Amino acid sequence: xxxxxxxxxxxxxxxxxxxxxxxxxxxxxxxxxxxxxxxxxxxxxxxxxxxxxxxxxxxxxxxxxxxxxxxxxxxxxxxxxxxxxxxxxxxxxxxxxxxxxxxxxxxxxxxxxxxxxxxxxxxxxxxxxxxxxxxxxxxxxxxxxxxxxxxxxxxxxxxxxxxxxxxxxxxxxxxxxxxxxxxxxxxxxxxxxxxxxxxxxxxxxxxxxxxxxxxxxxxxxxxxxxxxxxxxxxxxxxxxxxxxxxxxxxxxxxxxxxxxxxxxxxxxxxxxxxxxxxxxxxxxxxxxxxxxxxxxxxxxxxxxxxxxxxxxxxxxxxxxxxxxxxxxxxxxxxxxxxxxxxxxxxxxxxxxxxxxxxxxxxxxxxxxxxxxxxxxxxxxxxxxxxxxxxxxxxxxxxxxxxxxxxxxxxxxxxxx
Numbered sequence: 001x002x003x004x005x006x007x008x009x010x011x012x013x014x015x016x017x018x019x020x021x022x023x024x025x026x027x028x029x030x031x032x033x034x035x036x037x038x039x040x041x042x043x044x045x046x047x048x049x050x051x052x053x054x055x056x057x058x059x060x061x062x063x064x065x066x067x068x069x070x071x072x073x074x075x076x077x078x079x080x081x082x083x084x085x086x087x088x089x090x091x092x093x094x095x096x097x098x099x100x101x102x103x104x105x106x107x108x109x110x111x112x113x114x115x116x117x118x119x120x121x122x123x124x125x126x127x128x129x130x131x132x133x134x135x136x137x138x139x140x141x142x143x144x145x146x147x148x149x150x151x152x153x154x155x156x157x158x159x160x161x162x163x164x165x166x167x168x169x170x171x172x173x174x175x176x177x178x179x180x181x182x183x184x185x186x187x188x189x190x191x192x193x194x195x196x197x198x199x200x201x202x203x204x205x206x207x208x209x210x211x212x213x214x215x216x217x218x219x220x221x222x223x224x225x226x227x228x229x230x231x232x233x234x235x236x237x238x239x240x241x242x243x244x245x246x247x248x249x250x251x252x253x254x255x256x257x258x259x260x261x262x263x264x265x266x267x268x269x270x271x272x273x274x275x276x277x278x279x280x281x282x283x284x285x286x287x288x289x290x291x292x293x294x295x296x297x298x299x300x301x302x303x304x305x306x307x308x309x310x311x312x313x314x315x316x317x318x319x320x321x322x323x324x325x326x327x328x329x330x331x332x333x334x335x336x337x338x339x340x341x342x343x344x345x346x347x348x349x350x351x352x353x354x355x356x357x358x359x360x361x362x363x364x365x366x367x368x369x370x371x372x373x374x375x376x377x378x379x380x381x382x383x384x385x386x387x388x389x390x391x392x393x394x395x396x397x398x399x400x401x402x403x404x405x406x407x408x409x410x411x412x413x414x415x416x
Contacts, residue, residue, distance in 0.1 A: 044251040044315040047190040050366070051135030052087035056190050057312040058367030060411075063375070063393040071353070074103050074112060074378070075386035081361045082128040082185045083378035083388070087135050089369020090158040093378050095386050096124040100141050104159050108370035109390045118153050118162045125150070125179070126244075126305075127200035129186030131227055138186070138198070138228050140167075146179030147205050152228060165229075169222055172233040178202035178220050184246035184308055184361055191253035194280035198224040199255065201245035202233070219245045219259045223281045238275055238287040241266050246308030247281070250317045250342040254278050258290070258308055258321065258343065264301035271295055272306070272323075274343060292346045292404040293321055293337060299329045307362035307377065311393070317342035318393070318411075322360040322377055325349065331358045334379045338396055338407075345405025350396045352389050356382025 047056040078097035085091055091105040093112070100119040103112040118139055125140040137155040139162070142148040152167040171177045179202065186200025199221055206216035219242040221234040237245070241263025248256050255277040261269050272293040275284040296304030307322035318340050325335035334357035338348040358380030365371030374390055381387040397407070 047312075047314070048132070048195060050087040050132045052089075052369075054087065054089075054369060055367045056132060057314045058372070060311075060313045060316060062365075062367075062373030063311060063313070065373075065392065065394060067392065067395040067398060068374075069389065069391040069395045071387055071389045072112075073381070073385055074388050075101070075115075077384040079359065079380060079384065080124040080126065080182055081359055081378040081380060081386055082124070082126055083361045083363045083376050084128050084130050084137065084185050085363050085366050085369075085371050085376070086130050086137055086158045087132055087366070088158055089366050089371040091363070091371055091376060092128070092137060092159040093386070093388060094118075094124060094128045094139055095378075096122075098123070100124045100139065100153075102139075102159050106370065108365065108372075108374055109376055109388065116159065116162075119151070119164075122151070123148075123181060125181040126183035127180055127186045127202070129198050129200050129228070130188065131198060132188035132190070133196045134227050136227065140180045142179065142181055145209065146181050147208065148179070150180060154228065167231065168229070169231045170233055172204075172220060173235060176204045176233075178204045178222065178233055182244055182305055182359065184306070185363065187247065187249055189249055189253075189255075189280055191249065191251075192280060194225065196225070197280055198228055199247065199281040201247055201257070201259075203243040203245070204236070205243075214263045215241050215265070217241060217243045217262055219243050221245075221247065221257070221281050234277075234281055235283045237273075237284055239266070239273055242273060244303070244305040246306060246321070248308055248310040248319055250310065251315055253280075254342075255281050256319065256343045257284060258293070258306070260303040260305055261295055262303055269295070269301040269303075270298045290343075290346075292402050294323060294325055296324060297329050297331055298327050304331055305359040307360040307379075309362040309364050309375075311364050311375075312366060316340070319343050320362050320364075320375065320396070321346065322352075322362050322379065324357040325351070330356070331380075332356050334360060334377070334381075336362070336377060336396055336399075337402070338393075338399070340408050340411055341405070347402055347405040347407055348397065348399050349402055350399025352377060353379070353381065353387070356380075358382070
């Protein structure tokens, strides 16, 4: 018979200690794994600081106060507007159908410097993008109306000087490389695992911009994680016949996408379309028709490029959208709509200009700069003219109810 080993008097204590250590190890591993996951996309996430060492987002109050509104003419001929605010608060208006020019304002949009030529020939392709992490400003120029060769122009000094670069864009999952013309400005993502990504809307033109090709067009986006040196193409927007679009990052890190329709045979063709990305602009879901937002004159079913911006207010999703607002056949009555829930509802609108209108672009001032608290609308005003409207949120809040939801109580209290 084998001898039985004697029991140790402290064996039960060692057993309990081993169980406790095992539980602590499992808890540590679980906590570490959770730390590698991105924050929950339904909760507001903090925004980074910009290359100018300014906060990317700030309080609501600078956009309120005494209502302010004024307009000035910036360009005399041609078409195709974008307006952006660089990281140091310089307002830059981009314009051009045959050549591309900019005008700069260092005093928040009160005055503008003379025109600076970006490209002596070519068509402005929209999507002007401020790289908030590097401080660069990117402008896209195509040789002619697309499909056409593309050149990227980069400014490292807030739009004073420009250098041309060749751009590399990878095709989408269908093997198509999109064109850039003509979309609202791009953005820098501020939240989530892809913070710092440059993202702008784009459009696949198929064989060209002929009526017979419109059903083959689709809107999309391109994005860059290396400051604009190389770009990838997102999945297509979930509807054919679309083109010329806008996008904005919301407080939870999702991206709201709003597009023009360019195909009269589609369902409800005089209304805008929207979708949402929850993977930093790679794919698009939650497609819907937005009947409260008109897509150009309501008797033509041809659409019109619009503007979009999210006010840089911490933990709030105040979006502004611009387009013409008319039951007639001409592009006129440039108007701005207000959403306080990231584009779910648009309860308010305000007429900016009763006269001729067209394509438009929106930008918002940056915290701790001369532009703070201002809203900028650059729009086609007929006769080849570009006009800039500078206002604040208080002025917009005095507009007309649309019947699509209500303003939230927190905004009503703040504006009193």
